[in-house]
Amino acid sequence: MLVLTIFLILISSLVAETTQDTIIAEKVPEWGNVRIESFVAQDSIPQNDTLKFTVRLIIEGNIDDYAIADPSTPKLSNLELVGTSQGNLTESSDGKTVLIKEYEYYFTPVSVGMAYINPFRINYVFVPNGNDRNLSTTRFEVKVSEAIIQEKETNWGLIIGIVLLASIILVVVIILFSKKKRTDPEVKEIVISPEEKTRKLQKEIEQKANQDPIKAIEGLSKLINSFIKEKYDIDIASINNEELAEMLAKKGLPGSVIKQVCSANNQLNSIKFAGTPASEDDFQNITLALETLLVFCEKKNKEENNE
Amino acid sequence: MNEEIEKLNKRIEEESKFIEEVRNEISKVIVGQKYLIDRLLLGLLANGHILLEGVPGLAKTLAVSTLADIIDADFQRIQFTPDLLPADLIGTLVYNQSESSFFTKKGPIFANIILADEINRAPAKVQSALLEAMQERQVTISENSFKLPEPFMVLATQNPIEQQGTYPLPEAQVDRFLMKVIVNYPKKEEERDIIRLHGHFDPPTANKVVTKENINRARQVIRDIYVDDKIDTYILDLVFATRNPAHYGLDDIDELISYGASPRASLNLRVCGQAQAFLNHRGYVTPEDIRTIAMDVLRHRVIVTYEAEAEEITSEEIIRRILGAVEVP
Numbered sequence: 001m002l003v004l005t006i007f008l009i010l011i012s013s014l015v016a017e018t019t020q021d022t023i024i025a026e027k028v029p030e031w032g033n034v035r036i037e038s039f040v041a042q043d044s045i046p047q048n049d050t051l052k053f054t055v056r057l058i059i060e061g062n063i064d065d066y067a068i069a070d071p072s073t074p075k076l077s078n079l080e081l082v083g084t085s086q087g088n089l090t091e092s093s094d095g096k097t098v099l100i101k102e103y104e105y106y107f108t109p110v111s112v113g114m115a116y117i118n119p120f121r122i123n124y125v126f127v128p129n130g131n132d133r134n135l136s137t138t139r140f141e142v143k144v145s146e147a148i149i150q151e152k153e154t155n156w157g158l159i160i161g162i163v164l165l166a167s168i169i170l171v172v173v174i175i176l177f178s179k180k181k182r183t184d185p186e187v188k189e190i191v192i193s194p195e196e197k198t199r200k201l202q203k204e205i206e207q208k209a210n211q212d213p214i215k216a217i218e219g220l221s222k223l224i225n226s227f228i229k230e231k232y233d234i235d236i237a238s239i240n241n242e243e244l245a246e247m248l249a250k251k252g253l254p255g256s257v258i259k260q261v262c263s264a265n266n267q268l269n270s271i272k273f274a275g276t277p278a279s280e281d282d283f284q285n286i287t288l289a290l291e292t293l294l295v296f297c298e299k300k301n302k303e304e305n306n307e
Numbered sequence: 308m309n310e311e312i313e314k315l316n317k318r319i320e321e322e323s324k325f326i327e328e329v330r331n332e333i334s335k336v337i338v339g340q341k342y343l344i345d346r347l348l349l350g351l352l353a354n355g356h357i358l359l360e361g362v363p364g365l366a367k368t369l370a371v372s373t374l375a376d377i378i379d380a381d382f383q384r385i386q387f388t389p390d391l392l393p394a395d396l397i398g399t400l401v402y403n404q405s406e407s408s409f410f411t412k413k414g415p416i417f418a419n420i421i422l423a424d425e426i427n428r429a430p431a432k433v434q435s436a437l438l439e440a441m442q443e444r445q446v447t448i449s450e451n452s453f454k455l456p457e458p459f460m461v462l463a464t465q466n467p468i469e470q471q472g473t474y475p476l477p478e479a480q481v482d483r484f485l486m487k488v489i490v491n492y493p494k495k496e497e498e499r500d501i502i503r504l505h506g507h508f509d510p511p512t513a514n515k516v517v518t519k520e521n522i523n524r525a526r527q528v529i530r531d532i533y534v535d536d537k538i539d540t541y542i543l544d545l546v547f548a549t550r551n552p553a554h555y556g557l558d559d560i561d562e563l564i565s566y567g568a569s570p571r572a573s574l575n576l577r578v579c580g581q582a583q584a585f586l587n588h589r590g591y592v593t594p595e596d597i598r599t600i601a602m603d604v605l606r607h608r609v610i611v612t613y614e615a616e617a618e619e620i621t622s623e624e625i626i627r628r629i630l631g632a633v634e635v636p
Contacts, residue, residue: 237594237595237598237635238594238595238598238630238635239595240587240593240595240599269591269593270312270591272535272537273533273535273537273538273591273592273593273594273636274309274312274533274535274590274591275309275312275533275535275591276309276312277309
């Protein structure tokens with residue numbers, strides 16, 4: 001009887017143990033075994049730094065039992081998303097398989113102050129029973145401080161290299177230039193004023209005046225025209241005497257000079273286009289007008305140079 | 308100065324006295340528009356016809372009618388419309404029932420100064436009738452030919468805008484105008500004077516200060532104004548440069564000109580140069596006289612190509628280039 005009692009007790013304890021195991025097995029949640037972790041690398045960053053934000057999904061059991069949707073983009077305040085990455089890791093502990101899905105986000109701060117990463121959801125479906133569930137991250141706040149300007153390291157090697165190269169080029173240029181200078185005759189920049197140029201041509205015309213007075217007068221006409229064109233940008237050939245007088249007055253020429261220039265122009269036109277024979281007096285008058293104009297211009301140039 | 312030119316200068320001085328009077332009288336009515344008035348006088352003195360182009364309201368008609376008022380001459384204004392007939396212009400034969408015969412009813416063209424207003428609004432047959440009369444200076448009605456009175460001057464206007472329903476003048480007929488004058492807007496100060504002068508009920512009027520004889524005598528003097536060979540060469544160079552620009556170093560405008568100026572342009576440049584010298588009280592022509600009138604004499608005679616039109620290059624720009632390139636004597 002005692003043996004039977006002990007046997008019954010043993011049987012019932014075994015049965016009880018089996019029932020307890022069954023009860024433990026039934027405790028697996030109906031949405032599987034998934035949890036979420038999220039964290040930021042720093043709680044304060046300078047404005048010119050990058051913040052790393054990590055979200056991990058830790059899944060225990062058979063990975064095929066879970067259909068995980070791609071996570072939504074985190075809602076940000078005072079931060080700007082600059083990059084993302086994603087990775088999976090499988091671990092085994094105590095005979096269980098654990099899959100870690102890791103999402104990394106990189107942000108840059110927009111301005112100095114507080115920045116926030118608001119919670120966002122990851123949705124998954126537990127395939128065996130079709131239940132779906134949302135997992136949410138926590139809210140993070142990060143302090144954004146003034147940007148830190150990092151001093152660049154001076155690349156002395158590069159600087160020395162550039163200086164050396166420049167020195168070599170300079171020496172080569174100096175040697176070439178000095179060689180060229182030795183071979184070439186000395187070149188001097190000579191600036192000839194319109195007055196000097198006109199005087200030189202005037203002398204040439206005067207020397208030939210006795211041989212051909214008409215040609216000399218035509219030469220003087222061209223000389224006056226070119227001088228006034230160069231000096232005052234006035235095209236005598238396209239305006240009448242009244243317009244010429246008006247334009248010269250605007251350029252600041254005194255009335256006496258204008259009168260002589262206009263009179264000479266009139267005389268020249270008469271000789272050139274009215275068939276009037278040229279006389280010695282005509283030549284002298286036109287020369288005098290040109291001389292008056294040149295003297296005035298030279299005097300004005302001197303005054304301007306003195307100032 | 309040689310004796311002949313001196314004598315001529317004295318004649319010009321005598322015969323051109325009325326020019327200042329004309330200018331003074333015109334200035335009583337027209338404010339500014341010196342350029343337009345000078346060109347009207349040039350046309351009158353050079354015995355040519357003028358085509359005036361400008362937007363409405365620029366005193367084109369007023370300038371012409373004032374000029375007619377100043378000259379003791381008959382003036383007729385003809386408004387060209389699409390329904391105008393040649394007979395409305397030159398006249399026709401009318402049957403006289405009481406005498407049982409036809410008599411000639413002369414049209415408005417039998418006047419000294421004709422203002423053909425908006426010439427491009429009339430059809431080609433009317434334009435042709437007018438332009439033929441301009442050229443021949445006589446009109447044939449039925450079997451009889453009638454000489455037009457002297458002086459005879461046609462001043463035609465056309466509007467550069469509102470081209471719808473117009474009949475553009477053919478190039479060959481436009482060539483018959485001595486000058487094509489572009490009338491521009493007055494300056495601000497001039498317009499201020501215009502509104503002051505014409506802002507009351509009694510518009511100003513001009514007096515008759517010139518007779519037909521004055522005009523005819525001035526025309527005779529103008530014909531005698533000396534034109535040197537250098538000036539003739541310059542005129543020819545300008546005209547030939549419109550035909551062969553490449554010869555004058557203007558290769559780039561060679562393809563922009565479809566037709567250059569005609570020999571009539573050379574003749575007109577010469578006579579206008581003489582008239583311009585007359586206005587300047589001078590017995591000989593200078594290059595400046597030619598350059599002053601060259602644009603108005605040549606602009607309607609240089610026909611640009613489609614390429615030039617596509618590039619919006621006008622005949623004026625081409626003439627400006629030619630004036631800049633051809634050597635002035």
